[in-house]
Amino acid sequence: MAVTIEDVKYIANLSHLKFDEKELESFTHQFNEILTFFEKLNELNTDNVVPLSHPVENVNVFREDVLVSSVEREEALKNSPDRNDNYFKVPKVINK
Amino acid sequence: MLQYKNHFQKLELLRANKLSLKKNVQDFLTSIAKSKNLNAFNFVFEDCLDNAEIIQKKIITGEAGKLAGMVIAIKDVLSIKDKPLTCSSKILGNFNSIYTATAVQKLINQDAIIIGKTNCDEFAMGSSNENSAFGPVLNPHDNSKVPGGSSGGSAVSVAAKLCDAALGTDTGGSIRQPAAFCGVFGLKPTYGKVSRFGLTAYGSSFDTIGPFSNSVEDTALILEVISGKDEKDSTSAESEKINYSNSLTTDKKFKIGIPKEFFGAGLNQEINVAIHNILNKLKSEGHEIIDVSLPLSEYSIPTYYILATAEASSNLARYDGAHFGFRSKDTPNLKELYTNSRTEGFGKEVKRRIMLGTYVLSAGYYDAYYNKAQKVRRLLKESYDKVFKNVEIILTPTTPTTAFNLGEKSNDPLEMYLTDIYTTSANLVGIPGMNIPVGFDNKKMPIGMQLMANQFNEIAILQLGKVISEL
Numbered sequence: 001m002a003v004t005i006e007d008v009k010y011i012a013n014l015s016h017l018k019f020d021e022k023e024l025e026s027f028t029h030q031f032n033e034i035l036t037f038f039e040k041l042n043e044l045n046t047d048n049v050v051p052l053s054h055p056v057e058n059v060n061v062f063r064e065d066v067l068v069s070s071v072e073r074e075e076a077l078k079n080s081p082d083r084n085d086n087y088f089k090v091p092k093v094i095n096k
Numbered sequence: 097m098l099q100y101k102n103h104f105q106k107l108e109l110l111r112a113n114k115l116s117l118k119k120n121v122q123d124f125l126t127s128i129a130k131s132k133n134l135n136a137f138n139f140v141f142e143d144c145l146d147n148a149e150i151i152q153k154k155i156i157t158g159e160a161g162k163l164a165g166m167v168i169a170i171k172d173v174l175s176i177k178d179k180p181l182t183c184s185s186k187i188l189g190n191f192n193s194i195y196t197a198t199a200v201q202k203l204i205n206q207d208a209i210i211i212g213k214t215n216c217d218e219f220a221m222g223s224s225n226e227n228s229a230f231g232p233v234l235n236p237h238d239n240s241k242v243p244g245g246s247s248g249g250s251a252v253s254v255a256a257k258l259c260d261a262a263l264g265t266d267t268g269g270s271i272r273q274p275a276a277f278c279g280v281f282g283l284k285p286t287y288g289k290v291s292r293f294g295l296t297a298y299g300s301s302f303d304t305i306g307p308f309s310n311s312v313e314d315t316a317l318i319l320e321v322i323s324g325k326d327e328k329d330s331t332s333a334e335s336e337k338i339n340y341s342n343s344l345t346t347d348k349k350f351k352i353g354i355p356k357e358f359f360g361a362g363l364n365q366e367i368n369v370a371i372h373n374i375l376n377k378l379k380s381e382g383h384e385i386i387d388v389s390l391p392l393s394e395y396s397i398p399t400y401y402i403l404a405t406a407e408a409s410s411n412l413a414r415y416d417g418a419h420f421g422f423r424s425k426d427t428p429n430l431k432e433l434y435t436n437s438r439t440e441g442f443g444k445e446v447k448r449r450i451m452l453g454t455y456v457l458s459a460g461y462y463d464a465y466y467n468k469a470q471k472v473r474r475l476l477k478e479s480y481d482k483v484f485k486n487v488e489i490i491l492t493p494t495t496p497t498t499a500f501n502l503g504e505k506s507n508d509p510l511e512m513y514l515t516d517i518y519t520t521s522a523n524l525v526g527i528p529g530m531n532i533p534v535g536f537d538n539k540k541m542p543i544g545m546q547l548m549a550n551q552f553n554e555i556a557i558l559q560l561g562k563v564i565s566e567l
Contacts (some may be wrong), residue, residue, distance in 0.1 A: 008451070015409065015454045016416070016431075017447055018439045027451065033510050034452065038398045041468050044475065051470030052477060054301050054331070055287045055526020056551060061330040075194045081423035088419050093430045 003031045098257060102313040103166050104341075106260070110155050110165050117152040117165045117209075121145055124167050124211060128258045134234045136252040138172045139180055140212040151207050161206030163321060166314075168203055169253045169262040172213040173220055174305070175294040176200055183296050184228035185218045187415050187422045187441030197294020198329070199263060199305045199322040206321050211259050214249030218443045219412065220265055220298045222246050223273060223515045226506050227445040234502070235277060237541055241499040244274030247308070251278040254308045261309040261318055265295060267302045268400050269494075269519025275308055275531035276494035276544020281315045281561070282308045286551045287526035288333035289319075291326030297411040299404035300331075302523040312562045315530070316340035319554060335552045343555060344562045352378065352560070353388035353487035358518055364497045366537040371493055371545050374534055377567045383560075388483045388490070392476050393521060399476065400520035401513055402456050402469035408446075409453025415441065448509060473524050480525045484550040489560055492518050494531045494544035518546060528554045532561055 005028045012019055019027065073086060082089040099115060100106040109115035121144060128140055144167075154160040170176065173183045175193035182188045196204070204210065217227040225233040225248025233248040235241040236256040243252045247264030251274035254262050264271040266284035275282025283306045290305045297303065307318035320340040326332045354375070359368060379385050417423040417437025424436035442450070456465035483490060496517055505512045522529040529548040536542055545564075549556045 003455075007455075011451050011455050011458065014458065015447075015450050016435045016438050017442070017450065018435055019447075027448070030448070030509055031452070031455070034401070034513075035455075035465075037510060038402055038456075038465060038469075040398050041395060041402075041472050044392075044395065044472055046468060046471035046475065049471040049474055051467055052474035053470055055473075055477065055524065056331070056333060058331070058333075063327060071194060078194060079191050079420035081417060081421070090418050091427045091429055091433055 003028060003035060102311040103163065103260065103317055104313060106165060107155070110152065113156070117155075118145060118148040120165070121148040121167060121209060121211070124259055127256070128212070131236075131256055131258060133239070134236055134252050134256060135215055135231055136233055136249040136256065136258060137169070137212045138182060138184065138215050138230050138249070141179070141210060144209050144211050147209050151209065154207060162317065163203060163206040163208035166208045166261060167211050167259045168208045169211055169214045169250060169259045170200055171216050171247050171250045171262070171264045173216060173265055173296045174200055174263060176210065176213070179213065181296070182229070183219045184216050184230055185441065185443065185446070186229045187438070189229070189422055191421055195294060198291040198326045200294065202322050203318070214247070214253055214262060216249055217246035218446050219296065219408070220246040220267055220270055221408070221445050221449055223269070223512050224500070224505065225249065225274070226502065227443055229443065232502060235499050237279065238499070238539070240501055241541065242277065242502055244277035244499060246270040248274050250308050251275050251280060251282065254278070254280045254310060261307055261314050263305060264308055266304050266306060266523065267299045268404060268523050269516045271306050271308065272494050272519050272529055272531040272544070272546060273516065277499035277542065279533040279542030280308055280310055281312060281530065281532060282306065283315050283319060283530040283554070283557070284522060284528060285319060285323065285554060286333070286335070286528045288331050289323045289335060289528070289552065289554070291324070291329040291332040293326055293328035299407040300411060301407060302404055304523070312344060312558055312565050313341060316344055316558045333552070338555055340555060340558055344559055346559045348559065349382045349384065350489055350556070350560050351384045351386060351487040353386050353483055353490045355388050355390040355393065355483070355490060355492060357390050357393040358492035362496045362517065363493055364537070367493050367496075367498070367543050370535045370543045374545065374564060374567065375491070378564070381563070386487055388487060390479055390483060390521070392472070392479050395472055396476060396521045396524060397513060397517060399469045399472045400516070400524055401452070402465050403473065405449045405453035406457050406466050407453070409450045409457065412446070412450055417441070445509070476521060477525045480521070480527065488549060488553070488556050490548040492546045492548070494518060494546040498537050498539070498541035498543060522548055527551050528557055530557045530561055532564055534564070
């Protein structure tokens with residue numbers, strides 16, 4: 001099934017990424033090539049196979065529910081691109 | 097030229113005062129400065145010289161740890177408190193870690209000296225180290241060739257003797273392939289053997305941390321130090337504690353499986369010959385060489401790239417320009433802040449993988465790609481389980497060719513993905529694999545051979561690796 005430039009635009013929007021027309025065209029071409037290659041898996045019959053999500057299959061890993069301190073506020077804010085006092089600062093999201 | 101072949105010899109020299117650790121570290125710093133053109137390091141820690149004096153004193157008074165004075169470089173995807181962590185990406189250009197990765201902390205606890213952070217493919221995505229915001233790394237054996245990736249800087253730092261050893265990470269071959277291209281030892285441990293706490297996530301069900309070094313002894317010693325269960329990583333595993341470095345010598349005769357699918361048409365003849373020479377020698381030493389079959393091998397690359405890109409697209413959603421990292425100047429509203437920061441901050445290959453991963457996870461395609469690939473992953477695992485019932489080791493080439501030219505494959509992503517043909521299976525199945533340098537081709541480029549064993553059987557790989565390195 002061929003991927004169109006519209007599909008690529010849709011995926012870009014989901015991914016929060018922007019591309020110019022030239023990049024979109026090149027992505028569409030590469031996507032089709034790579035997805036065709038992915039479809040090689042259809043040669044295999046996988047009926048009744050349970051999907052494997054982790055190579056070392058653990059059940060649940062529990063720990064005691066004890067209170068420990070994690071990252072201090074100042075440390076957490078150290079790498080922020082913009083801050084206001086003790087808060088991360090971002091552009092206004094609600095228009096008046 | 098170094099006066100020692102491995103860390104045990106170095107420690108002896110240090111204890112006998114025949115080697116000054118400060119001078120040793122200074123020599124490495126000088127070599128790094130002289131080899132700047134290789135572009136192996138993103139950051140060099142000049143202040144590690146101060147540590148050298150402290151550790152030398154500890155060695156003399158007998159209080160020093162196992163790795164005392166071992167000079168180690170760290171791939172720039174692992175956190176070290178108060179040091180930069182960029183993942184070779186513009187999006188983390190100004191980021192400083194606020195804690196230290198468990199694997200790195202364990203090295204420091206044993207008195208290793210951390211000399212700097214190495215260049216790599218952006219977020220560990222790549223097979224040539226050409227996808228880095230710091231520019232490509234060059235192969236020390238021929239500067240027109242790639243060093244392999246994604247841990248290219250770590251492999252080069254060890255191959256060019258800019259440090260004693262390095263840590264890298266391996267999600268689809270990123271330790272073993274550059275180790276092969278640069279002619280050094282590189283071990284990808286079992287999934288979960290080494291805590292991933294402090295490692296920047298790429299493909300969480302594949303990511304592993306492991307050592308690069310110039311000897312089996314140092315590889316074993318570092319593995320012994322960094323492995324173990326960690327409360328901070330629920331996927332880290334409780335495994336038998338083995339003193340790897342003291343268990344290397346054995347009279348054991350190994351049953352070694354040779355999967356024919358790894359020796360097909362795509363394999364370079366010189367690599368094939370070099371490996372068969374080793375096999376003949378192993379046979380004459382009494383090891384048993386057995387033909388085995390891993391018929392699903394040709395499906396490993398599509399399976400890997402579906403699952404790894406899916407995990408990557410989810411893991412890299414955290415880079416949004418809001419809380420940390422690069423923020424675009426063009427931020428009229430929150431959505432644009434996210435989109436523009438990501439668009440300006442990520443490189444091409446990272447964007448491609450986020451897009452592919454988002455596609456295979458999106459409504460309507462999830463079953464056709466992601467779910468299908470997870471099923472094939474189980475079939476692959478079962479096929480390896482079956483082979484490991486008959487043999488202890490699987491021996492293969494690490495790469496289909498020796499190092500290729502810079503720029504040769506960078507415009508064709510699919511061709512680049514295919515270079516991982518012999519390495520991705522170990523990540524899909526969660527088993528350990530090690531590259532062993534076994535000679536050079538006619539252009540004097542290193543040839544690598546891979547040993548794989550069942551989950552948590554690193555000791556077999558290291559023991560046979562020692563046998564091979566002494567053939």
